[in-house]
Amino acid sequence: MTEVSIIDLLGTIVAALLTVMVLSYLFRDNFLFRFAVYLFIGAASGYAGSIAWHNVLKPGLIDPFFSQGLAGILDSSSIMTLIVPWLLVITLLLRISPLTSRYSGLPLALLVGVGAAVVVGGAITGTLIPQSLASMDSLNPAEVAPATGETGFERIINVLIMLVGTISTLSYFRFSTQRAPSGRADLSPLMEWVSIVGRLFIAVTFGVMYAGALSATIVILAERLQFLWTAVSSLW
Amino acid sequence: MSDVRCPMCSTPNPEDAEVCASCGARLKPLVADQPSPQGPSDWEEKPEPIEGEEPEEEDWLRRVRAEAESELPEEEVPEEAPEDAEAPDWLGRLREAEIPGEEGPPEGEVPDWLSAFAEEAGVEGEPTEAPEPDWLERIREQEALGPEEEVGEAEQEEEDWLARLTEEEEEPPEQVFKEVPSLEPDIDWMADEAEAEVEKLIEPEPEFEEPELAPIPSEVSEFKPTEVPEVALPEFEMPHEVEEPEIPPAPEPSDLEPAEIPEFELPEVELPREIEEVVEPRPSEIEEVIEPIEEEAPQVPALIFEEGEKGPPDDAPDLDLDAIELPDWLADLKQTAPPEKGPVEEGPPDLAPATLPSWLEAMRPIDTFRSVVEIEAEEEQIVESAGPLAGLRGALMAEPVVAMPRAASVSAARLEVTERQYAQAELLHRMVEEEDRELPEARAERGRLPFLRWVIGVLLILAVALPTVMSLQSGEGFPLPILRPRDLDPLFDLVERASVDQPVLVIFDYTPGYYGELDAVASPLLEHILTRGLRVATLSTQPTGPALADEMLSRLGENGQEYIHLGYLSGGPTAVQLFVASPREAAPKGFNLPEELERQTSWESPILEGVSRLSDFSMVVVITAGPENARTWVEQASPWKGETPLVMVLSTGAEPLVRPYYEALEPQVDAILTSLPAAVAYEQFIRSRAGAHTRWNAFGAGMLSVELILIAGAIYGVVGWLLNARRGKDGRRIG
Numbered sequence: 001m002t003e004v005s006i007i008d009l010l011g012t013i014v015a016a017l018l019t020v021m022v023l024s025y026l027f028r029d030n031f032l033f034r035f036a037v038y039l040f041i042g043a044a045s046g047y048a049g050s051i052a053w054h055n056v057l058k059p060g061l062i063d064p065f066f067s068q069g070l071a072g073i074l075d076s077s078s079i080m081t082l083i084v085p086w087l088l089v090i091t092l093l094l095r096i097s098p099l100t101s102r103y104s105g106l107p108l109a110l111l112v113g114v115g116a117a118v119v120v121g122g123a124i125t126g127t128l129i130p131q132s133l134a135s136m137d138s139l140n141p142a143e144v145a146p147a148t149g150e151t152g153f154e155r156i157i158n159v160l161i162m163l164v165g166t167i168s169t170l171s172y173f174r175f176s177t178q179r180a181p182s183g184r185a186d187l188s189p190l191m192e193w194v195s196i197v198g199r200l201f202i203a204v205t206f207g208v209m210y211a212g213a214l215s216a217t218i219v220i221l222a223e224r225l226q227f228l229w230t231a232v233s234s235l236w
Numbered sequence: 237m238s239d240v241r242c243p244m245c246s247t248p249n250p251e252d253a254e255v256c257a258s259c260g261a262r263l264k265p266l267v268a269d270q271p272s273p274q275g276p277s278d279w280e281e282k283p284e285p286i287e288g289e290e291p292e293e294e295d296w297l298r299r300v301r302a303e304a305e306s307e308l309p310e311e312e313v314p315e316e317a318p319e320d321a322e323a324p325d326w327l328g329r330l331r332e333a334e335i336p337g338e339e340g341p342p343e344g345e346v347p348d349w350l351s352a353f354a355e356e357a358g359v360e361g362e363p364t365e366a367p368e369p370d371w372l373e374r375i376r377e378q379e380a381l382g383p384e385e386e387v388g389e390a391e392q393e394e395e396d397w398l399a400r401l402t403e404e405e406e407e408p409p410e411q412v413f414k415e416v417p418s419l420e421p422d423i424d425w426m427a428d429e430a431e432a433e434v435e436k437l438i439e440p441e442p443e444f445e446e447p448e449l450a451p452i453p454s455e456v457s458e459f460k461p462t463e464v465p466e467v468a469l470p471e472f473e474m475p476h477e478v479e480e481p482e483i484p485p486a487p488e489p490s491d492l493e494p495a496e497i498p499e500f501e502l503p504e505v506e507l508p509r510e511i512e513e514v515v516e517p518r519p520s521e522i523e524e525v526i527e528p529i530e531e532e533a534p535q536v537p538a539l540i541f542e543e544g545e546k547g548p549p550d551d552a553p554d555l556d557l558d559a560i561e562l563p564d565w566l567a568d569l570k571q572t573a574p575p576e577k578g579p580v581e582e583g584p585p586d587l588a589p590a591t592l593p594s595w596l597e598a599m600r601p602i603d604t605f606r607s608v609v610e611i612e613a614e615e616e617q618i619v620e621s622a623g624p625l626a627g628l629r630g631a632l633m634a635e636p637v638v639a640m641p642r643a644a645s646v647s648a649a650r651l652e653v654t655e656r657q658y659a660q661a662e663l664l665h666r667m668v669e670e671e672d673r674e675l676p677e678a679r680a681e682r683g684r685l686p687f688l689r690w691v692i693g694v695l696l697i698l699a700v701a702l703p704t705v706m707s708l709q710s711g712e713g714f715p716l717p718i719l720r721p722r723d724l725d726p727l728f729d730l731v732e733r734a735s736v737d738q739p740v741l742v743i744f745d746y747t748p749g750y751y752g753e754l755d756a757v758a759s760p761l762l763e764h765i766l767t768r769g770l771r772v773a774t775l776s777t778q779p780t781g782p783a784l785a786d787e788m789l790s791r792l793g794e795n796g797q798e799y800i801h802l803g804y805l806s807g808g809p810t811a812v813q814l815f816v817a818s819p820r821e822a823a824p825k826g827f828n829l830p831e832e833l834e835r836q837t838s839w840e841s842p843i844l845e846g847v848s849r850l851s852d853f854s855m856v857v858v859i860t861a862g863p864e865n866a867r868t869w870v871e872q873a874s875p876w877k878g879e880t881p882l883v884m885v886l887s888t889g890a891e892p893l894v895r896p897y898y899e900a901l902e903p904q905v906d907a908i909l910t911s912l913p914a915a916v917a918y919e920q921f922i923r924s925r926a927g928a929h930t931r932w933n934a935f936g937a938g939m940l941s942v943e944l945i946l947i948a949g950a951i952y953g954v955v956g957w958l959l960n961a962r963r964g965k966d967g968r969r970i971g
Contacts, residue, residue, distance in 0.1 A: 026693040028686070044748075048779035055804045059825045118810045118872075126871025126904065134900035148722060148899060183659040205892055212888030212911070214942060215935075216753045216861075218700065219888075219912050222934035223752030225701045 009234070016231040019224050061086060135166045168198030298374075692945055699941035703933035714936030716929075720921065721914045723898075727907035728921060730855060730881045731764050738854035739771040739800075739843050743869065744781040744788075750861035750887055753912070755788055756927040758859045758885045760918040761909055763926060766792050770854065771843040772799035775823060777812065777865065779804055782827040796830030800843045803827035809868050816850045816876040851878035859885040863893035870897050870904045881906035888912075 021036040064082050065073065072078060088107040095104035137143075137159040144151040150158060171194040179185040187195065239248035240263050242256035255262050617630035625631045653661070703713050734740065742762065746754050765772060772793070774785040782801050789799045802823045805811045815822035826838025833841055846852060856877060858869045866884055873882060884905050886894055891910040898905040909918065912935050915928035 023697075026690065044780065047783075051779040051782070051804050052806065055825050055827065056806050115808065115810055118813050122809065122813070122868070122871030126874050127867065130900060130902065130904060131896060133902070134896065137901060145899070146901065146903065179656070181656075183656040208892045209889050212891055215888040215911060215939065216750070218696075218938035218942065219756060219931060219935055220750070220752035221696065222700045222704070222931045222938060223756065225697070225934065226704050226931065229701070229704050 012231045012234065016228050019228060023224075061089065135162060137162065164197065165201040168194050169201050170198070171195050172198030172202065695941050695945065696938060699937040700934045703937050708933045713933035714940075716920065716932065717913050717917050720917045723908050723910075724914060724918055724921060727761070727883060727909055728764075728918075730883060730907050731761070731768060731770075734765075734768070734770055734854040734881075736769050736854075738852060739773045739847060740765055740855045740857060741850075741853040742772050742774050742785070743856070743858040743860070744774055744776040744785040745778055745865040745869075746781070746784070746859060746861040746887070747778060748780055748784060751784055751787075753887055754859055754861060754885065756912055756931055757887075757909060757915040758857075759788065759792070759927045760915050760922060760924060761857065761883075761885060762789065763792055763924055764918070764922045765855075765857075766798055767922065773802055773838070773844055773847075773853070774799060774827075775802040775805055775815070777805050777808065786828050795828065796832060796841065796843075798843075800833075800838050800841045801827035801829070802838050809872060812868055812872045816873045818848075819850060820848055850876045851880050853880055855881050855883060857883045857885060861887040861890060863890045866890060866894045867897075870894075874904050883907040883909070886910040 018036045018039070021032040024030055025033040061082075064078070068075075068078065068082075073082060088110065092104050092107040094100035095108075139156055139159060141152050141156055143155060145155050145158075171191060174191075174195075177185050177187055177191075186192075240251050240253060241248055242259060242261055242263060244261035245256060245259040247256055247258035249256055249258075249263055253263055612630075614629060619629050620626050620631040762772070772789065774782065774789065776782050776785060782803050785801060786795070789795070793799050795801075802819075803826050805815055805823055807814070811822060820839050824837055824839070826833070826841075829836070829838055829841075838844065839847075850856070850873060856869075856873060858866060860866050860869075866886065870882065882905050884894055884898070884907070886908065888911045891908070894905065895908065897903065898908045909915070912928055912931065916932055919926055919928050
């Protein structure tokens with residue numbers, strides 16, 4: 001047996017043991033389950049740190065110092081690609097101490113501000129406007145859905161379902177209403193019914209998502225049991 | 237007669253005016269109008285003695301002294317040694333002067349301070365050549381008469397001496413003043429200054445006619461005319477050394493307003509200790525002088541001492557002669573004086589308690605107002621820091637009184653509450669009560685084993701593991717899907733139409749927990765791509781993504797030839813936008829590069845040749861388990877992908893939230909692949925039996941068991957609800 005196969009065998013055994021330890025949660029929360037979870041969290045964190053060092057920090061901050069030399073560092077083109085990132089990193093590291101944490105506001109503000117701008121801009125142009133337009137589909141039976149090829153009565157039914165679902169779901173989240181002189185704040189009967197329909201759509205959506213998560217879980221369980229059976233079979 | 241100058245505004249007023257015509261201040265104090273039993277104090281009304289004029293009261297004083305000496309047995313005089321021991325030196329010398337045979341203090345015993353005065357005054361010569369004081373001359377004349385004559389006179393006048401004494405006391409002050417011996421020439425200047433200061437500070441009693449009041453200095457004019465403290469002093473000729481202490485001491489600057497105190501400096505004179513003790517002004521003495529002034533000003537009720545409270549001393553300490561060691565003959569004289577002739581002690585001021593008007597009484601806070609204000613010691617009082625009272629100590633603080641919580645004395649009008657407000661108040665009240673209510677202690681969980689969970693778990697494990705253990709091949713157990721999902725055709729067409737010259741970008745955006753599902757779902761697509769000869773470049777926004785990509789693709793192709801790893805893209809949505817705009821700058825480093833690309837970047841691989849933008853890829857495939865990652869790529873990549881199709885390989889749970897992007901009129905997702913059945917169908921379509929088929933039976937068995945468990949649970953719930961409803965009906969019938 002070669003060295004690689006021994007390592008693979010040990011890895012398979014460890015993976016099988018860890019799988020069993022996780023499945024032991026079926027009985028109750030126990031030490032084996034917690035040990036496996038902590039081990040996964042630690043290994044994932046260490047692996048992420050290693051990836052960040054080798055893929056981000058070292059090639060972005062360290063390697064340029066050795067590859068470009070002093071002249072390259074002092075070059076004007078290195079200001080934005082090397083000097084500024086180093087300053088931001090150093091100021092962000094000042095957050096370690098409470099005395100100097102206030103100086104880390106600049107890189108944090110830069111991160112939060114740029115991140116928020118990117119997310120909001122993408123949400124508006126990529127989701128809000130296109131999805132709003134998608135809910136305003138034509139009721140012309142002659143139209144054909146480009147993605148699914150639906151047409152005629154089938155497409156109209158789908159368009160109506162989407163329209164009703166969108167309106168009723170949005171109506172469910174409308175909590176403001178006029179208060180009666182008696183002090184009660186009830187929705188009108190029409191809005192009550194629309195809200196109930198919206199609640200049904202929400203329930204169906206969550207049900208589908210739950211069913212999908214359950215289906216995914218069954219597939220994952222099947223993969224793990226197959227792995228265990230393969231590991232056990234390989235030992236014998 | 238001269239006008240009376242107002243002590244408040246210095247306006248001259250007629251002598252008989254009661255109040256000032258200018259400011260209305262009272263010119264004649266009410267207290268001063270009361271006749272004093274002892275008559276005016278001689279020290280304050282003392283005019284300048286006229287030189288050469290013979291005092292007219294010498295006889296009465298001689299009689300008084302004779303009486304005093306006659307009452308004492310001659311042999312008792314020397315026995316008062318203890319008192320003599322305590323008596324001051326000057327008094328001892330005075331007594332010695334009374335002893336027959338002695339001519340007064342010897343020359344050598346003249347006090348040093350007196351000698352110093354004489355030297356400073358420029359008086360030269362022998363001390364014996366200096367003119368003897370009048371009082372000393374009178375003593376010698378008295379001694380020349382002989383003790384027998386004095387005793388005889390004393391016996392004759394023993395019965396009515398008090399009457400005469402009273403009459404003498406009631407004589408005009410001018411006569412009394414004449415008896416005051418003239419000051420020594422060398423110290424006249426000091427006496428003049430002292431008396432001038434006394435006149436400045438003390439308003440002369442209007443009862444006595446004063447020839448002419450000296451103009452009051454402006455600094456002293458701030459003081460009101462004061463009631464002269466009444467001194468119970470029998471009229472007698474006091475030695476000069478005793479008279480000086482009776483000069484009212486000048487107020488200390490610290491006790492009065494500093495800016496208004498005239499500064500007069502006496503030459504530093506070494507006074508005898510006895511005189512210094514009396515002359516030294518004390519705050520209590522100043523208060524005695526100022527108190528009558530304050531009585532006329534608006535009074536603070538807290539400063540009025542009520543009954544039972546300890547008030548200020550009635551007599552000023554400096555004027556209480558009991559505290560002064562008097563000569564024994566003077567003390568005896570005082571003792572023999574009839575009580576009714578003695579000084580009448582002034583009782584507490586006869587002040588009626590202030591009565592508030594009814595309307596003011598109604599506004600007065602009742603509960604928390606402190607009727608008695610505790611006056612702190614002067615050192616502890618707060619110095620006012622602002623306002624016109626800045627710098628003063630002990631000013632009444634308005635803020636604490638204002639901020640003091642107190643109950644409203646006036647009942648407020650009834651609050652108008654509407655039904656809505658009442659309902660809101662009730663709701664708030666209930667909410668507060670709900671917060672305050674203690675929750676009942678949770679019942680201790682019984683040590684019941686989770687049999688139901690074990691049963692469900694064992695059923696699922698057996699259902700999933702049984703097909704695997706039985707080595708059932710696909711198609712032997714659960715039937716394979718006959719119908720091909722409608723979503724597969726567009727995806728299959730995209731892969732078939734993709735350009736071989738351009739690589740396919742595959743994004744592995746999921747964690748290892750979803751590897752079992754997404755490996756089975758994405759494997760058919762990647763196999764199809766690689767089968768068609770398309771080259772693959774992988775990328776991940778998850779740190780573990782490159783490893784998962786390598787694990788999957790290593791089974792399907794060859795690293796460096798068919799696929800290349802761009803590695804980890806850090807930064808989330810921002811990095812995604814940066815990558816779609818400029819891929820080479822966003823992901824410069826690769827992952828697990830082949831040996832031929834050692835010390836190089838993944839972009840130098842032939843696979844990525846000619847790729848500088850997102851649209852240079854023939855297809856972008858995003859494999860993700862969460863809708864957030866899918867949405868990020870849709871939102872950020874749509875403006876930059878051009879004609880490059882975007883395909884989503886999703887976990888089953890994320891499909892409902894991503895499908896709208898696919899089924900829109902203008903789809904942002906061009907194809908979608910999700911769930912194991914679709915993957916099996918795709919494998920069937922590409923005629924492959926990879927990972928999806930190997931898990932089909934286990935997946936089918938597991939889903940069947942789940943459905944059975946759900947049905948069993950639903951039946952259990954319905955039956956239980958029916959049973960409860962039936963029990964409720966029976967209960968109501970029985971009830």
